[in-house]
Amino acid sequence: MRIDPVLAKxxxxxxxxxxxxxxxxxxPSISTDPAYHDACEEAADWLVEDLKSxxxxxxxxxTPGKSMVVGxxxxxxxHLLFYGHYDVQPVDPLDLWHSDPFDPxxxxxxxxxxxxxxxxxxxxxxxxxxxxxxxxxxxVHGELPCRITFFFEGEEESxxxxxxxxxxxxxxxxxxxxxxxxxxxxxxxxxxSIASQLRxxxxxxxxxxxxxxxxxxxxxxxxxxxxxxxxxxxxxSFHDADGRVAVEGFYDGVHEVPDELLRQxxxxxxxxxTYLESVGYxxxxxxxxxxxxxxxxxxxxxxxxxxxxxxxxxxxxxVIPAEAHCKITCRLVGDMDPDHVxxxxxxxxxxxxxxxxxxxxxxxxxxxxASVMNTDRPEFDAARKALTDEWNRExxxxxxxxxxPIAGFFKEILNMDAMLIGFGNDDDGLHSPNEKYDLKSFQxxxxxxxxxxxxxxxx
Numbered sequence: 001m002r003i004d005p006v007l008a009k010x011x012x013x014x015x016x017x018x019x020x021x022x023x024x025x026x027x028p029s030i031s032t033d034p035a036y037h038d039a040c041e042e043a044a045d046w047l048v049e050d051l052k053s054x055x056x057x058x059x060x061x062x063t064p065g066k067s068m069v070v071g072x073x074x075x076x077x078x079h080l081l082f083y084g085h086y087d088v089q090p091v092d093p094l095d096l097w098h099s100d101p102f103d104p105x106x107x108x109x110x111x112x113x114x115x116x117x118x119x120x121x122x123x124x125x126x127x128x129x130x131x132x133x134x135x136x137x138x139x140v141h142g143e144l145p146c147r148i149t150f151f152f153e154g155e156e157e158s159x160x161x162x163x164x165x166x167x168x169x170x171x172x173x174x175x176x177x178x179x180x181x182x183x184x185x186x187x188x189x190x191x192x193s194i195a196s197q198l199r200x201x202x203x204x205x206x207x208x209x210x211x212x213x214x215x216x217x218x219x220x221x222x223x224x225x226x227x228x229x230x231x232x233x234x235x236x237s238f239h240d241a242d243g244r245v246a247v248e249g250f251y252d253g254v255h256e257v258p259d260e261l262l263r264q265x266x267x268x269x270x271x272x273x274t275y276l277e278s279v280g281y282x283x284x285x286x287x288x289x290x291x292x293x294x295x296x297x298x299x300x301x302x303x304x305x306x307x308x309x310x311x312x313x314x315x316x317x318x319v320i321p322a323e324a325h326c327k328i329t330c331r332l333v334g335d336m337d338p339d340h341v342x343x344x345x346x347x348x349x350x351x352x353x354x355x356x357x358x359x360x361x362x363x364x365x366x367x368x369x370a371s372v373m374n375t376d377r378p379e380f381d382a383a384r385k386a387l388t389d390e391w392n393r394e395x396x397x398x399x400x401x402x403x404x405p406i407a408g409f410f411k412e413i414l415n416m417d418a419m420l421i422g423f424g425n426d427d428d429g430l431h432s433p434n435e436k437y438d439l440k441s442f443q444x445x446x447x448x449x450x451x452x453x454x455x456x457x458x459x
Contacts, residue, residue: 002141003188010446017135017446018106018115018439020050021128024086025104025119031066031087031158039152040066043086047152052133054138056150061170063162066154071171073134074147075456081149081176081416082454083406084183085156089431090117096433104430106439114438120437121428126150127383129442130422133449144458149176153406156183160405168412174336178379179410180452182445184400184422188269192387192395192448195420196261196381197297200332200370201403202341205362206349208234215320225326225356228309233354235326238302242288245302249344253335257298265293275426299397302345310450328371331401338367371407374417379456380449383419390444423448 010017021038029043030036030315044060044067050057051071058071066087072321091101101104101332104117115125138145143307151174167174186193211220232449240246272292276284286295307405309324311317349359373380387395400420407418423445 001449005140006133006136006450007447009449010443012133013136013139014443017128017132018442020132021115021120021125021442022104022115022117024050024124024128025115026102027067029087029154030090031155032090035336037066040087044069044152044154047086054131056148058150061166063166064159064160069150069152069164070155070170071150072145072148073150076148077111077144078178078451079147079176080147080262080456081151081179081410082130083151083179083181083410083418084130085123085153086127087154087157088124089123089157091433093433097371097414098434099264101433101435105434107364109436111438112195113441114436115442116434116436118435121435123156123183124143124429125437126424126445127441128421129445130180130182130449132446133305133453136446137453145453146157146353147176147344149174156406162353163406164413167409171414174237175416177416178377179200179414179416179418181404181405181407181418182422182449183422184420185362185424185426185428186422186441187265187396187398187423188271190391191393192391192399193422194374194377194383194395195396195400195422196375196386197333198400198404198420199297199300199370200336200338200368200401201405202320202330202332202338202367203328204330204345205325205327206340207360207413208326208348209358209360210324210356211320214322217318217320220320224320225354226320227357228321230357231307231309231324231326231356233329234349235304235307237348237352238304238418243286244288245300247348250300250302250341252340252344252430253337254300255334258292261397262294265297265398266291267394268293268396278426279330293399296401298333298334300331300333302343303329303331305329311448332367333370336370336429338369340368359361366409367404368403371404373409373419374409377417377419380420382455382458383421383452386455387421387448390451421448421452426431 026041029040047069048058056073061068101118107114107116149172184195208227210225211394245459247306286298307326384395407454410416410418422439
């Protein structure tokens with residue numbers, strides 16, 4: 001088989017591949033902090049040079065924010081685009097790290113060897129699994145079996161403000177037959193997973209106003225309306241006793257999970273008990289009648305992310321506050337429309353208002369619909385077989401509780417379907433102190449991409 005020597009090359013070159021990944025992870029490319037702007041540009045330049053070492057025509061494209069990296073290589077076979085991001089989250093709180101977050105090292109743990117450091121899992125280590133697969137192909141065969149466009153972003157962790165304009169302005173250069181994304185995790189350790197759906201996101205914030213100033217709770221306690229009590233009542237009205245969102249019209253566009261997909265989820269090796277107990281839960285607390293995986297992947301949510309008001313300093317201050325505040329997010333599924341959901345939630349709050357209260361809403365609107373992958377495309381079946389061969393375990397189509405807007409942007413802007421394959425584990429500590437990426441995930445991730453490229457080139 002033509003891939004056997006390529007797989008052997010991955011194994012043989014693993015130490016060098018790890019060193020390259022560590023070199024990229026040493027660059028503190030924190031996109032949310034302007035103090036690290038130059039480091040982000042350094043990471044982009046590093047990737048350009050690494051792609052050029054493969055023979056790719058690669059370039060750093062400046063934007064009003066962080067640069068985009070685009071590279072092209074290959075002249076035959078199907079045209080694939082691979083997306084990843086080189087920016088990382090801040091490392092705070094630094095005192096919780098056991099080692100320097102930007103001095104990545106191999107570390108032995110009870111569960112095997114890991115690469116420890118910021119960005120090792122999200123997303124530099126994952127990004128490099130694909131690059132290393134391409135490097136091995138070229139080293140063995142002199143060329144790739146597919147045409148590849150590399151597309152690396154530097155603002156994923158800070159809301160991607162430059163992404164949509166860049167994609168619109170460079171649509172012709174970026175458009176391929178399908179997009180590949182490696183920024184996800186496996187449903188269980190050792191179970192290769194392809195994301196078939198991602199929940200969307202809606203963010204909103206409101207302030208509840210009561211009296212025209214903070215009031216003495218002795219003078220007005222009793223006859224005075226307390227915005228904190230009012231906002232607590234409104235927040236409690238968002239859900240019924242079964243955990244279902246009690247907002248009229250909220251579930252418009254929500255669909256049940258097909259039986260075949262449920263079968264794969266139920267046989268994915270997901271350990272509900274470990275999932276819950278790892279964060280101190282004894283049972284799921286979501287919508288009754290649905291499994292933990294369904295609640296996480298296929299059901300919408302309305303979450304209270306922040307609730308505050310009144311005096312919060314040391315000691316006591318006997319006031320009735322003039323206002324109270326609430327931050328919410330909704331995870332969206334299926335065909336839910338963010339604008340419709342926003343209107344429904346705001347209407348619900350309006351109907352709950354007592355006399356002498358008024359509400360103001362945040363004008364900085366943000367929302368994106370769910371992404372449902374076109375799993376009928378033959379590439380999905382080919383990739384599932386390739387991953388199954390590498391991991392010796394049936395690859396499964398999974399959902400994702402989080403949101404990765406780029407998948408939707410590929411469809412919306414470039415009319416291009418996306419396939420998300422990642423090799424992270426739930427304990428990788430994304431966005432947290434002591435982030436790590438299992439060496440097994442890195443090695444078998446690169447081997448997996450070799451097999452996927454082979455399978456897609458023959459499709």
